[in-house]
Amino acid sequence: MTPRRSEGETPASMPEADMPQPAMPQADMEPVTIGWVEAAALPEWKVRRIRAKMDTGARTSALDVPHYHLVETDDGTFVELHLALSRHRRQRVKCVRTPLRNMVTVCTTCGTRERRPVVEMLLRLGPVEKRIRVTITNRANMRYRLILGRTALEKDFVVDVSRKNLMKDRTSSTILPSARSIGGEG
Numbered sequence: 548m549t550p551r552r553s554e555g556e557t558p559a560s561m562p563e564a565d566m567p568q569p570a571m572p573q574a575d576m577e578p579v580t581i582g583w584v585e586a587a588a589l590p591e592w593k594v595r596r597i598r599a600k601m602d603t604g605a606r607t608s609a610l611d612v613p614h615y616h617l618v619e620t621d622d623g624t625f626v627e628l629h630l631a632l633s634r635h636r637r638q639r640v641k642c643v644r645t646p647l648r649n650m651v652t653v654c655t656t657c658g659t660r661e662r663r664p665v666v667e668m669l670l671r672l673g674p675v676e677k678r679i680r681v682t683i684t685n686r687a688n689m690r691y692r693l694i695l696g697r698t699a700l701e702k703d704f705v706v707d708v709s710r711k712n713l714m715k716d717r718t719s720s721t722i723l724p725s726a727r728s729i730g731g732e733g
Contacts, residue, residue: 579673581704582711587693588671592643597632597692601706605696607653608679611686617647626664631692653682673714675703
């Protein structure tokens with residue numbers, strides 16, 4: 548039996564064996580079963596809900612951004628993103644500035660090659676929060692604002708291709724502070 552902590556005892560004065568153990572890293576957890584379409588959140592960017600399609604045929608992930616600008620500063624290169632949050636209301640845009648990780652050439656679903664910026668973002672999908680890298684592209688003619696490829700899904704998720712919205716109540720349950728957006732509500 549572990550001794551109980553006395554009132555004045557701090558974790559620094561506790562024996563190592565009695566220290567509270569940190570939460571198990573997500574890599575050690577069982578993968579979460581998700582549907583082929585889910586609502587995801589981007590907490591750092593104050594995006595509470597964005598429709599995401601799981602694409603196990605794609606290695607990389609892609610985020611719909613109708614417009615972006617590369618901005619050079621003393622701290623490095625940043626990408627100013629104009630996120631389209633709704634396929635039907637393209638004027639509903641949220642601006643985000645984030646560091647550019649690199650530029651890549653991607654083979655699109657049409658078979659053409661496209662040069663795209665890569666950024667890192669925090670993704671929340673159901674009970675899992677993880678940092679992923681996404682390419683930036685204009686997906687105006689596509690149904691889903693976010694495509695999650697194998698690299699983003701690996702180790703944490705199993706996709707049930709016969710179902711969708713399995714995380715409906717698990718992603719949006721956390722209320723994020725509102726953020727300003729351009730041309731509409733955030």
